[in-house]
Amino acid sequence: MDHVIAIDLGGTKLSWALVDRDYNFLLHERTETPQTTEAVISKLSEIILETSESEQKIVGVGIGVAGLVDHDSETVVASPNLPLTGVPLGHQLNEKFDLPCSIDNDANLAILGELYSGAGRGKDNLIGLTVGTGIGGGIVLDGKLWRGQKGAAAEFGHIVVDAGGPRCACGNLGCLETRASGTAITVAAKEFVAAHPDSQLGKKVGGDPEKATGPIVSEAARSGDEAALGILAEVGRWLGIGIGSLINVLDPQMIVLGGGVASSIEMALPSVKEAIAQTVIDPRSKDIPLAISQLENRAGLLGAAALVFEGS
Ligand SMILES: [Zn+2]
Structure with missing residues (x-):
């Protein structure tokens, strides 16, 4: 069976997998992302070399990059969290190895992963939002990833x-x-703790706003803390306004929310849905399916595999 070496190159974590044609993982590894251009390329080369020594038949390498990527020229156009801006990464790796190497934006690949192996299977028109430190996005139109004119959509x-x-x-x-x-x-x-150091949430961090972080809010919300749930509801409301606007433009069948913060947003889903319902202009879009990704940190890798298998 054919296999792809799938790589997800994030600002802090670099993960890779050997993925078969049925989108099963044969191995799945993770390390810290190196901090210089040379070190990143050398680590990628090492991963490709070592993984391609597997006994499986390998047909290509797919790489998701946290940055703007020109898919056609295989170049990283801008990557604020990676030392790769201006690097023709795909081209450089293609020259080094006998295997075809393709690169794309990591959030584009995440929605491709959902399309072929996740919540979006069988759908033609999808919007994906990867919510983490920032928000990435991907669009599938008529069954294909839509990158825009320059790959920056x-x-x-x-x-x-x-x-x-x-x-x-x-x-x-x-x-x-x-x-x-x-x-x-x-x-x-941080704002809430600064204003209410004696609240439950404030006490959790000893009244120190600097210690108030997203994970602490999520933990407090899970135990029913009203202030934490309120913070998530407000974030969910803004997200719903954004998603509603996207629905007005693209009229998708489904929205998929992924990324490290998706499970926190899930606690505020009623706020997200309410804001979507208020923002969309087509009444048929008010209860559009909104899926929380079940692929966890595998969406980008599955998409990187799909990039090679499906030639998307
Ligand atoms: Zn901005």
Whole structure:
């Protein structure tokens, strides 16, 4: 059976897997992402070399990169969290190995993973949001990944939902990810603890706003803390406004929420759905299916495999 070496190159974690044609994992490993261009390329080369020594038939390498990727020229156009801006990564690896190497944006690959092996199986029109420190996105239209003219489409984290709102890492004010990401949860938690150091949430961090983080909010929300649930509900409301706007543009069959913060957002799903219902203009879109990804940290790897298998 054919296999693909699938690699997910994030800002902090680098993971890889050997994936078969039925999207089963034969191995799945993870390490810290190296911090220089040379070290990243050398680590990728080592992974490809070692994994291709497997007895399985390997037909290619798919790599998801946390950054803007020009899929056609196999070049990383911009990667604020990786030392790869301007590096023709796919081209360099193709020159080194006998295997075809393809690269794409990691959030694009996450929705491709959902399409072939997750919540989006059998669907033609999908929107995926990867909610973590920021928000990434992917669009599947008519069964195919839609990258836009230059490969830069679906940057949902940077649609402006709160004009004049908080400054985003991209420079704009009020981008969706300033209101609805893991970072937004942390900012809201710090503000809450600063104002209410004696609250349950405040006591959890000894009244120190600097110690208030997204994971602490999620933990408190799970135990029913009202303030923590309120923070998640507000984040969910902003996310719903963003998703509702995307539905108005793209009219998808389904929305898939993935990424490290998706399980926290799940606790605020009624707020997300309410905001979607208020934002969409087509009444038929009010109860559009909204799935929480069940692929956990495998979505990007499954998408990287699909990139090679399906030639998407
Ligand atoms: Zn932005």
